[in-house]
Amino acid sequence: MSIGVSIAMPKRAICGTLPSNKVTIRFYPILFAQNCLTGWIHKPAYAHNGLSFPSSIKSDPLPKPMIPQANNQSTTMTGTSITEMAPAKVNLYLRICGRRDDGYHLLDSAVIFTAFGDQISLTPAATDSLTITGSFATALTNIADNPIVTRPMANSPAAPNLCMQALTAFRDAGGVMPPVAITLDKRIPVGAGLGGGSADAAAMLRALNAHADKSVTPETLHALATRLGADVPACLRAHALRMTGIGDQISSLSASMSLSPAPDAHAFMVLANPLIPLATKDVFAHLHSDGQGSAGDIDTLDISGLVGLGNDLEATACTLVPEIASLLSLLRQQHGCQIAAMSGSGASCFALFDSQPASQQACVALRKSGIWAEATHSL
Ligand SMILES: C[C@](O)(CO)[C@H](O)COP(=O)(O)OP(=O)(O)OC[C@H]1O[C@@H](n2ccc(N)nc2=O)[C@H](O)[C@@H]1O
Ligand SMILES: Nc1ncnc2c1ncn2[C@@H]1O[C@H](COP(=O)(O)OP(=O)(O)OP(=O)(O)O)[C@@H](O)[C@H]1O
Numbered sequence: 001m002s003i004g005v006s007i008a009m010p011k012r013a014i015c016g017t018l019p020s021n022k023v024t025i026r027f028y029p030i031l032f033a034q035n036c037l038t039g040w041i042h043k044p045a046y047a048h049n050g051l052s053f054p055s056s057i058k059s060d061p062l063p064k065p066m067i068p069q070a071n072n073q074s075t076t077m078t079g080t081s082i083t084e085m086a087p088a089k090v091n092l093y094l095r096i097c098g099r100r101d102d103g104y105h106l107l108d109s110a111v112i113f114t115a116f117g118d119q120i121s122l123t124p125a126a127t128d129s130l131t132i133t134g135s136f137a138t139a140l141t142n143i144a145d146n147p148i149v150t151r152p153m154a155n156s157p158a159a160p161n162l163c164m165q166a167l168t169a170f171r172d173a174g175g176v177m178p179p180v181a182i183t184l185d186k187r188i189p190v191g192a193g194l195g196g197g198s199a200d201a202a203a204m205l206r207a208l209n210a211h212a213d214k215s216v217t218p219e220t221l222h223a224l225a226t227r228l229g230a231d232v233p234a235c236l237r238a239h240a241l242r243m244t245g246i247g248d249q250i251s252s253l254s255a256s257m258s259l260s261p262a263p264d265a266h267a268f269m270v271l272a273n274p275l276i277p278l279a280t281k282d283v284f285a286h287l288h289s290d291g292q293g294s295a296g297d298i299d300t301l302d303i304s305g306l307v308g309l310g311n312d313l314e315a316t317a318c319t320l321v322p323e324i325a326s327l328l329s330l331l332r333q334q335h336g337c338q339i340a341a342m343s344g345s346g347a348s349c350f351a352l353f354d355s356q357p358a359s360q361q362a363c364v365a366l367r368k369s370g371i372w373a374e375a376t377h378s379l
Pocket of ligand 1: 094104106198228229230232245246247280284
């Protein structure tokens with residue numbers, strides 16, 4: 001198989017302005033002859049809007065799109081494209097509970113997802129391709145030459161993007177999807193503890209299973225997600241969850257738990273990152289404590305209480321990237337900040353705010369200090 005790669009990168013902006021790049025990767029030849037362009041177009045159009053994606057007969061109760069949008073669905077369709085949000089993940093707390101024989105660590109963590117995230121869109125095409133746009137496109141393609149990445153990632157960017165891995169895995173598991181042009185709008189910093197890659201893989205799986213010629217069962221989809229990454233099953237659901245096991249055992253957070261300041265309200269927060277990538281693998285490899293173990297019964301805790309349970313990866317991450325400790329202290333100084341902590345394996349941190357204006361002001365202040373920041377809210 002030959003692989004064609006075409007890359008177009010406008011000159012990068014430096015200092016405070018993130019680079020806006022567009023990278024296209026095409027895969028030749030068509031691997032799935034039965035799914036040729038003609039086959040795609042002559043399938044019945046999608047009922048709602050004439051979309052030329054194939055309509056599939058879905059007998060399984062598939063996971064529903066999770067991300068509310070204007071039409072209250074995660075998947076939106078514009079012309080012939082399907083668009084799916086890939087929300088960023090925030091670990092409110094993260095406890096290490098042990099280690100498996102294969103080296104993976106057992107966790108106990110509560111995660112929420114934010115309105116801020118990446119976006120993928122799928123368009124029928126003659127061949128599979130991946131185009132990456134957005135602030136962090138370069139971080140996924142040319143790490144050595146990237147001004148926003150100052151330390152090399154342990155995980156080589158030569159590995160296929162998780163969007164393509166998800167597409168391949170979906171087809172390998174029996175899902176039938178004709179060739180597709182994928183556009184990934186990469187807004188979540190890479191290697192940042194916000195589950196960006198996992199969110200993209202999960203968004204792909206959701207979109208593929210909702211629109212494929214032949215979908216897979218929810219069980220198969222969950223198994224695929226687990227194989228793509230420890231965080232992918234949680235990202236597949238993209239709502240407030242407690243994760244145990246290596247992250248693959250997930251349950252909804254108790255309905256009695258007050259995750260929002262008021263019914264139907266969102267928790268306002270700021271996500272911040274010093275733009276120093278920190279590979280998850282490296283943090284686990286350098287872990288210098290056994291962790292606090294399970295958080296036990298968390299049903300009576302509100303969102304701040306959950307954050308107060310702590311992140312067992314934080315001390316190690318701060319040793320590897322001391323800028324995390326400075327960032328946490330800066331977040332805590334912001335007006336209206338209730339509590340701040342590190343997400344996942346870092347280096348991203350987050351802070352909860354008592355109002356949306358306070359979160360927006362803090363975001364502006366952090367950006368003025370040259371820190372990547374986003375004011376957002378929980379889904
Ligand atoms: C730490 C979390 O961010 C919490 O949400 C996630 O569990 C990480 O999930 P992820 O990025 O999908 O992680 P993976 O890509 O599966 O794992 C990267 C590496 O981190 C280590 N790893 C990851 C998850 C886990 N439960 N134990 C581990 O020891 C392993 O060395 C693994 O090779
Ligand atoms: N679509 C993608 N988005 C981000 N990273 C990707 C993607 N595809 C592959 N990767 C690779 O995955 C690695 C981890 O990226 P990611 O941004 O998911 O880390 P993370 O935010 O630390 O994840 P987590 O919070 O789950 O630990 C990087 O080395 C990156 O090169």
